[in-house]
Amino acid sequence: MTRKLPLFIITGASGVGKTTVMHELRRILPDFVVFSTDHDNFGTTADKLEYQDRYNLLLHFANAVAKSGRGTIICGTFMTWDAEKCDTYDNFSEICFINLHCDDETRRERLQSREDKALWTEDMLKQHEQFAQWLLDHADTDYNPPMPIIDTSSTSPAQVAEQIKSYILQKWNERQASSVE
Numbered sequence: 001m002t003r004k005l006p007l008f009i010i011t012g013a014s015g016v017g018k019t020t021v022m023h024e025l026r027r028i029l030p031d032f033v034v035f036s037t038d039h040d041n042f043g044t045t046a047d048k049l050e051y052q053d054r055y056n057l058l059l060h061f062a063n064a065v066a067k068s069g070r071g072t073i074i075c076g077t078f079m080t081w082d083a084e085k086c087d088t089y090d091n092f093s094e095i096c097f098i099n100l101h102c103d104d105e106t107r108r109e110r111l112q113s114r115e116d117k118a119l120w121t122e123d124m125l126k127q128h129e130q131f132a133q134w135l136l137d138h139a140d141t142d143y144n145p146p147m148p149i150i151d152t153s154s155t156s157p158a159q160v161a162e163q164i165k166s167y168i169l170q171k172w173n174e175r176q177a178s179s180v181e
Helices: 018-028 039-048 053-065 079-084 104-112 122-138 157-180
Strands: 005-011 032-036 069-073 090-100 149-151
Touching: 005 018, 005 053, 018 032, 018 069, 018 157, 032 053, 039 079, 053 069, 053 079, 053 090, 053 157, 069 122, 079 090, 079 122, 090 157, 104 122
Parallel strands: 005 069, 005 090, 032 069, 090 149
Antiparallel strands: none
């Protein structure tokens, strides 16, 4: 029987730094495989896949990685109900979400300075502000285990990655210790 491993998902509203921190995580956690929900993993195929199909494929990838005893981190806007719809959802001991968050002004500045800044209308900015607040409001109630929040407003990507690493290794080591008992 194969031992189930935890899966880690870094989520948050657009502009909080998920993609930026992903590159740092690959550097400081070389024993983990780090995937993205966006074009980083799927290239132009991403435009042909519905988001739920991407999530399902990513959990299949993570399951394959887990069979080798390694962990997986997925970076992207990914919700619990998205994960629960995936057919390999039950293959993990737990799915640990981590919310990256920044203040509204910082998020606005980041989004309006990106290459796709034309997409960020006032309405879109407001929707992401509300989504970011929803994540804050539900981090302790809609996530099991409760979702830690890491503020990226004025914290460097390297420091954010170190905070994520600390949480992941704590959870990973808890799981390893419980499987020995």
